[in-house]
Amino acid sequence: MFAAASLTSASKPEQYAELCEQARGLLHGERDRIANAANFAALVYHALPDLNWAGFYFFDGRELVVGPFQGRPACVRIALGTGVCGAAAATRQTQVVRDVHAFPGHIACDAASRSEIVVPLFDGERLIGVWDVDSPKLARFDDDDRAGMEQLASIFVASLRGM
Numbered sequence: 001m002f003a004a005a006s007l008t009s010a011s012k013p014e015q016y017a018e019l020c021e022q023a024r025g026l027l028h029g030e031r032d033r034i035a036n037a038a039n040f041a042a043l044v045y046h047a048l049p050d051l052n053w054a055g056f057y058f059f060d061g062r063e064l065v066v067g068p069f070q071g072r073p074a075c076v077r078i079a080l081g082t083g084v085c086g087a088a089a090a091t092r093q094t095q096v097v098r099d100v101h102a103f104p105g106h107i108a109c110d111a112a113s114r115s116e117i118v119v120p121l122f123d124g125e126r127l128i129g130v131w132d133v134d135s136p137k138l139a140r141f142d143d144d145d146r147a148g149m150e151q152l153a154s155i156f157v158a159s160l161r162g163m
């Protein structure tokens with residue numbers, strides 16, 4: 001049975017390196033998308049400080065549909081190009097939003113959210129969905145979080161291919 005150890009490193013890059021190792025261990029040997037997404041969201045949500053939502057929206061060929069997550073119930077469907085999640089999917093770029101109130105079209109699922117990071121997920125060129133993390137703290141996410149979350153997301157995507 002996998003047991004997630006609490007993070008012991010001090011710096012953000014070191015914390016993400018530890019978390020990536022834990023994520024690889026947690027997803028190893030399993031390719032089921034729901035199982036891996038659920039465990040991945042739980043791992044990250046409980047490991048990192050100051051988060052109020054962490055989870056997935058998957059692309060169904062038309063729009064983004066909420067997947068496994070930790071946090072309060074969320075809006076179910078998001079059109080491409082709408083909100084932070086839709087912007088990440090449409091631009092194919094990670095969105096780091098220091099103040100969600102200043103982001104045009106931001107979709108408020110939890111009124112406590114103040115900042116957000118969304119990483120788009122691809123299998124080659126094909127959009128799979130997005131990995132979305134919210135914080136009640138203003139400007140919670142920086143370039144270290146962008147690099148760390150992108151690396152974590154790539155571990156999730158690789159797990160679906162059995163890698």
Ligand code: SME
Binds near residue numbers: 082083084105108116
């Ligand atoms: N805030 C997101 C919607 C999803 S919730 O944060 C869980 C957005 O604007 O796309």
